[in-house]
Each structure stands twice: as structure tokens, then as C-alpha cells.
Amino acid sequence: MDFILNEEQMLLRDMAARFAADARARQEKTPEEPGRRWSRFAELGLLGLTLGEAHGGLGGGGVETMIVAEEMGRQLLTEPFVPAVAMVSPLIGELGSKDHHEQILPRLAAGEVLVVPAFLEPEARYDLAQVATIARADGDQVRITGRKAVVLNAPQADLLLVSTRSAGATGAMEGISLYLVPCQAPGVSLRAITTLDGRPAAEVNFDAVAVAATSRLGSAGTALPAIERAVDRGIAALAGEAVGAMAALLDLTAEYLRTRKQFGAPIGKFQALQHKLVDMRVALELARSVAAAAAMAVDIPDAELRRRFISAAKVQVTRSGRLIGQAAIQLHGAMGMTEEYGAGRYLKRLVVIGALYGDFAHHLERFAATAEPAGLPN
Structure with missing residues (x-):
């Protein structure tokens, strides 16, 4: 397989390498708030790496994401680049409504809001279809009840992108929907943990959490x-x-x-x-x-x-x-x-x-x- 970086990708690699090395040096010299480091990601355009230009992004794909992630790994940075930029941003771009695109994606690229995925459950192992978190319609709202395990960077997040079951039995491929849930919404509780390598994470409980029906991404039951x-x-x-x-x-x-x-x-x-x-x-x-x-x-x-x-x-x-x-x-x-x-x-x-x-x-x-x-x- 022929894999050679083009000129733009090499420039991205050099910029990411300088930035990651500087971020680690700053952290070791004078520890700073995670939000400040995340803002510098935004200033360099890295938070919009996987978004289209119409949403304030750079339109990068898997190779560009890998380039930045490699330099982060080299310097042991713990910022939520993978869950937020590699996973959530393209997902909202793919399934989100026009309102989601206009109200959330530019803010993601600017570092003004952090959204992380909450997909895995305690009994699910690695099976993404094992979703027992329930979403039930309640008028013009939806009430979410369930639990998610080891949600990376949840203590820092503003919103969680939560997989829920709106139909079918646990384990069924159909009936899974995605909702954006504010971390500060009544009924959301986090038990903060730290992973072996120092990343902040949390176990998250949802107790009849009310969200607007418009917070769903894509069609009901088809998100898997x-x-x-x-x-x-x-x-x-x-x-x-x-x-x-x-x-x-x-x-x-x-x-x-x-x-x-x-x-x-x-x-x-x-x-x-x-x-x-x-x-x-x-x-x-x-x-x-x-x-x-x-x-x-x-x-x-x-x-x-x-x-x-x-x-x-x-x-x-x-x-x-x-x-x-x-x-x-x-x-x-x-x-x-x-x-x-x-x-x-x-x-x-x-x-x-x-x-x-x-x-x-x-x-x-x-x-x-x-x-x-x-x-x-x-």
C-alpha cells in the first residue's frame, strides 16, 4: 500500500508536533486548567479538523485525525481529541439537523462546548447493540433512564451524546437512538474516575432525564x-x-x-x-x-x-x-x-x-x- 503524506498533511504533522511538545512542556513547568489547553487546540483549528468548511472546520478525514493523534500520543496529552473530534463531530455532521449544525458544530470547532460520546454500558462488554438505557416519549420531551460506563472526559463535558433504546429488546440491532443530553440536566449524575493513564472519566447515571425531542440525532431507532x-x-x-x-x-x-x-x-x-x-x-x-x-x-x-x-x-x-x-x-x-x-x-x-x-x-x-x-x- 502506498502511504505518503501530501504537503498539507506534512504541514499539519509539523504543526501538531510543535503544539503537542509545547503543551507538554507548559504542563510540566506550570500545570494549567484543562480548558485553557483545549482553547489552544481551537485556536489552531484542530477542533474543527473533521468538520466541513461550512461549519468552521478543515474538512479532514481519517489520515489527518491520525496525524494529530500520533503527536498527542508522543507527548502523552490527555485532552479529549479522540472522543470529541474523531468521533462526535463527524457523527453530528452526519446525523444532526440543520439546527444542530448551526448551533453546535461551530461551537465545537471554537472550543466553546465539549460533547463526548456515552455509548458503552456496564453489562455490554464491547457490544454497541447492548443498550439498556431507555428513551421514552413524554409529550414533546423524551425521558432517558439508564447507566453508562467509563465515559471518557465526562467530568469536563457540557453535553453527552447518549445511545438509548427506543424500541426492541436489549441487544437488538434496531431501536437504538442518539440524544444530546446536557451534563447539568436534572437527573444526570456522574461518579468521577481516573483511568490508569490519568484521563478523567466517569460512570454516568440517567434518572428520568428530560430532554427535548429535537435533541435526537437522525431518525428514531436507526442510529447503530x-x-x-x-x-x-x-x-x-x-x-x-x-x-x-x-x-x-x-x-x-x-x-x-x-x-x-x-x-x-x-x-x-x-x-x-x-x-x-x-x-x-x-x-x-x-x-x-x-x-x-x-x-x-x-x-x-x-x-x-x-x-x-x-x-x-x-x-x-x-x-x-x-x-x-x-x-x-x-x-x-x-x-x-x-x-x-x-x-x-x-x-x-x-x-x-x-x-x-x-x-x-x-x-x-x-x-x-x-x-x-x-x-x-x-
Whole structure:
């Protein structure tokens, strides 16, 4: 597969790399409010990356999203770029009404409002059709009752994009609808948690939460295919983020082997450790290749082909992340386990990415269930 960035994409990569490095340096020097960092994303146009120009965006696709996510992973940034920009913005653009487009999308691009997805439920594992959160009509309103698990960045969000069941039994493919729910609406309660890698998240309960019927995105009961596309976009972006984290961890490890001395010589001179480093490099390049394929696949209309490439990426990125993370800790020795040193933080990020939106076993099974395609279009 021919994958070469064009001039605009290279400029985006350079800008994102400078911005992410500066954001991390600022955070380590003087921690600042998350809202201020998010505003700088907006100032550079990154929050409108996946929106059309008519809505104040840049019209980027999967490749552009991957480019930015990779630089965020390299610097261990925790901003909600993947849930908000890679997943929610295109979903509102696809299913939203004219009012949604006019009232919400420009504000998303400007960083004035944060919307994150709330799709997964405690008993659902990774099955997006396992929706037990109920939406019942009540006059010109809808009342939502249910619970969502591990909603990333929910404590910072203004609105949640919630999958609900308006018809059918739990697990049915039909009958799923999407609603925009204000986080401050009566009946919404959050139990804040922090993920292993330091991302803010929450378990969210909805107790007969009243929202306007016009807050629904798209037609009633038909949202599941769009939700699946949004989650696949998120997985592709996370694959890019993982590649950035793996590349930074490999660089960190290589530098340590060059400077750490034992028996009067840098330990990187020892052939056994060089072999380990080569294994890490091979794993990184495998992950980079499948992440690029996934980024290209998110925008193709063939759902089965998209699922195959996305799941292949998740499987390989999880495998590579585990190999690189564990080898880095081993090569660093006890230093790699300290909180102050970066190696452990990168490993935590890779572990979390491996679990988000489907773990290794889930995506291996999904990959095996799809038909083998002829390949991606050029």
C-alpha cells in the first residue's frame, strides 16, 4: 500500500508536533486548567479538523485525525481529541439537523462546548447493540433512564451524546437512538474516575432525564450503524495515538541504552540488548503500517471492509504496544518502574488504548468474522 503524506498533511504533522511538545512542556513547568489547553487546540483549528468548511472546520478525514493523534500520543496529552473530534463531530455532521449544525458544530470547532460520546454500558462488554438505557416519549420531551460506563472526559463535558433504546429488546440491532443530553440536566449524575493513564472519566447515571425531542440525532431507532462508524473512527485515531506513544518510548529506551554504562561501556553495545531494541522497532513499524491502513479505511463506504481494517489495526497495535512497553521496562530496569520517569507512563497509556472500544480478543474475533477483501482503493 502506498502511504505518503501530501504537503498539507506534512504541514499539519509539523504543526501538531510543535503544539503537542509545547503543551507538554507548559504542563510540566506550570500545570494549567484543562480548558485553557483545549482553547489552544481551537485556536489552531484542530477542533474543527473533521468538520466541513461550512461549519468552521478543515474538512479532514481519517489520515489527518491520525496525524494529530500520533503527536498527542508522543507527548502523552490527555485532552479529549479522540472522543470529541474523531468521533462526535463527524457523527453530528452526519446525523444532526440543520439546527444542530448551526448551533453546535461551530461551537465545537471554537472550543466553546465539549460533547463526548456515552455509548458503552456496564453489562455490554464491547457490544454497541447492548443498550439498556431507555428513551421514552413524554409529550414533546423524551425521558432517558439508564447507566453508562467509563465515559471518557465526562467530568469536563457540557453535553453527552447518549445511545438509548427506543424500541426492541436489549441487544437488538434496531431501536437504538442518539440524544444530546446536557451534563447539568436534572437527573444526570456522574461518579468521577481516573483511568490508569490519568484521563478523567466517569460512570454516568440517567434518572428520568428530560430532554427535548429535537435533541435526537437522525431518525428514531436507526442510529447503530452510525455509532459503529464513529467508534471505528475513534479506534483508528487511538491506533495513531498508540503509534506516537510507542515511538516516543522506543526513543526513550534507545537513549537510555546509549547513556547507561556497565562494565565500562554503554549497555547498548551489548548484542542481546540490541536484539531487544530491533524487536521493538519491528513491532513499531508493524503498528504504524496497520494504523495507516485503518486511517484510510475509516472513510470507505463498505462497512465490512472498514471493520476488517479497523480490527486488524487494534489487534496489531495492542500486540505491539504490549511488546514495546514490556521490553522498555525490562531494559530500563528499576528506573522504568518509577513514576517520575516516563517509561511507565507510556506503558500505562498503551494498556488503556489496548482496552478502549474493544480489547485484543474482541477485535481478533471481529476480524475473523469478516470476509477477506481484495484490498483498499488507491
